[in-house]
Amino acid sequence: MVEYRDILEKSKKDALYGREISPPHVKKDKCIGCGLCVDICAALVFELREKKSEVIYGEKCNACGHCWAICSEEAVTQPQVITTTSLRPGSEPAVSADSLQLLIRERRSVRLFNDNAVSKEDLIKIINAGRYAPTSSNRQAVNYIVLSNQQKISKLRSSVENFMEKTFKMMENRAIAFFYKMKYGPLAVDLLRHYAINYQILKTRKEKKAYFPLPFGSAVIIVHSQSFDSLAQFNCAIALYNCSLMAHSMGLGSCFMGFVQIGINMDKKIKHWLDIPKGNQAYGAMVIGHPNVKYRRLVERKEPNIRWL
Incomplete structure (x- = not known):
């Protein structure tokens, strides 16, 4: 014993939890x-x-x-x-099942924003929604980076765009495409080629940066955690989704940005600029702002694939 x-004591000292626990x-x-x-x-x-x-x-x-x-x-x-x-806690849940279902269905990806800034107080409130998300073994190891300065957001946008330009160009090389297929799987290569086509189309449109690779929002939230943690992606995804629901409840729009996450993890220069510690990995990125559009209808999704045992 x-x-x-x-x-156990050594594992805690080795940053299993990253905080003092009495x-x-x-x-x-x-x-x-x-x-x-x-x-x-x-x-x-x-x-x-x-x-x-x-x-x-x-x-x-x-x-x-x-x-x-x-x-x-x-x-x-x-x-x-x-x-x-x-x-x-009350005797009944704070939100009814119908209200929660409606909130979940109302929240949609927003890529068009007006110029109004999101206050620091609102951003803290949004991140606090992520703070109370569950994490494996209650490790609470989700870290947040917030960019609310437009110059820094523009730098992130151009850095990710440069990374994408190089990546798409490399995918034209069969040997490199084969390497990517072996390392990341055939679906990843197909997706890269799909986005490469979209990117070429968007390059011809002056409004392309409203969508790709990063919309012009007021702020960007990036979540990162230890790469050795097999459940880090799960923890970060739940936290960021909580943030998106809170943003929607406050009348703000948000959009998850997969290519920003990929660019951060695959381009060491971007990762270094964001000062993400060695051994950590970005597991999500989300843009937030005041929406310039209003969705007027709820949409359906395909029926869930359920196997009852």
């Missing part, structure tokens, strides 16, 4: 022995002993806050998760 604890504390005089904290804890921190909850493996705690949130007697405490807000 000593060896296990040493390994074990929870149980106030025995308040604990009624219901066992909810024992049952709810995915890290197996608690055990019920002599009809009282007890912290046994405090070093395994990932500070998810389930124990503190579920305790009816406020017998469990942990500094990292105690909030100062007076808000509490």
